Ligand SMILES: NC(=O)C1=CN([C@@H]2O[C@H](COP(=O)(O)OP(=O)(O)OC[C@H]3O[C@@H](n4cnc5c(N)ncnc54)[C@H](O)[C@@H]3O)[C@@H](O)[C@H]2O)C=CC1
């Protein structure tokens with residue numbers, strides 16, 4: 001083709017939706033995570049439509065990706081003129097990496113002030129346009145942003161806890177890598193599976209090293225064990241520090257987000273027995289999460305554990321299994337922080353709606 005041939009127009013439109021199609025949508029698609037994640041999704045042959053939304057640059061990102069010879073039709077839209085609505089129409093899964101990342105010295109909770117509003121607005125769009133879509137929340141602080149999405153869906157009368165997921169895959173990816181390093185077998189990293197439960201920040205990240213597919217050396221010192229747990233819990237800080245003001249993990253997050261998205265798509269397509277870690281409502285479990293609540297010794301509304309996925313979302317939340325005394329202590333430390341984080345998200349939405357009712361112009 002001559003150099004002067006016109007590029008595929010970024011204004012391409014979608015074919016009409018059918019059950020054989022999978023439409024994946026990325027909100028925040030022009031960002032540090034959004035772009036590589038969109039690239040990975042573009043490589044997935046099961047995806048037939050890829051919708052990209054951001055407040056900047058999505059037409060360019062979409063035009064770029066649209067030249068890749070894979071089945072999906074890519075469309076990128078910006079806010080005015082119903083861009084969000086167009087992108088969300090017919091969505092099967094919506095991944096949300098929209099929002100600000102950390103800088104050195106910040107905690108994930110410091111992002112709440114800005115990201116809570118962004119996530120609430122995007123969740124409102126999804127609840128209105130694509131209420132049946134599976135929603136995968138990456139934006140931090142995940143422990144609070146997932147409850148925000150749930151509260152918005154409740155308000156719109158479309159809440160299905162089986163379809164809303166906090167993406168905690170990066171914690172498992174890190175744990176696998178770090179354990180393989182400790183074992184001196186970095187090449188084994190892809191085969192190492194370490195369950196990581198709880199939430200997605202600091203002490204709420206609880207690695208169950210006793211359940212790793214690859215056992216730690218039996219003579220590992222208490223200090224080395226504690227250092228490994230801490231590295232998994234605070235792995236995000238390593239990247240924030242190394243990027244030195246330029247943001248947080250983007251590439252490893254895109255890898256992890258794609259890994260989770262792929263599992264969701266395979267489950268949507270009817271594959272049975274797909275298991276993935278995710279931060280979900282305990283109500284997503286058919287038994288209402290009672291077994292997990294009993295293990296935790298408390299009623300917690302959201303918790304990350306291995307979940308089994310099916311065509312309608314969460315089929316079952318796995319129990320935690322046998323924990324060592326050290327792991328029980330880690331869980332105990334995670335619970336109060338999770339409770340606070342969940343309450344922060346729920347209260348934010350309640351207050352916003354209360355303010356909107358008092359002043360409908362808001
Ligand atoms: N769950 C996890 O494991 C991880 C979560 N994160 C979080 O993901 C989020 C995104 O991180 P990065 O991609 O590095 O940030 P970034 O700043 O590079 O990209 C964020 C994108 O969101 C867009 N955006 C902002 N407001 C928006 C709106 N209302 N609608 C649509 N798009 C909007 C921005 O324009 C930007 O392109 C952060 O909150 C970060 O903390 C990051 C790493 C891991």
Ligand SMILES: O=C([O-])CC(=O)C(=O)O
Nearest residue numbers: 102140170236237248249
């Ligand atoms: O550390 C951050 O702020 C980003 C993140 O969630 C992670 O890398 O796990």
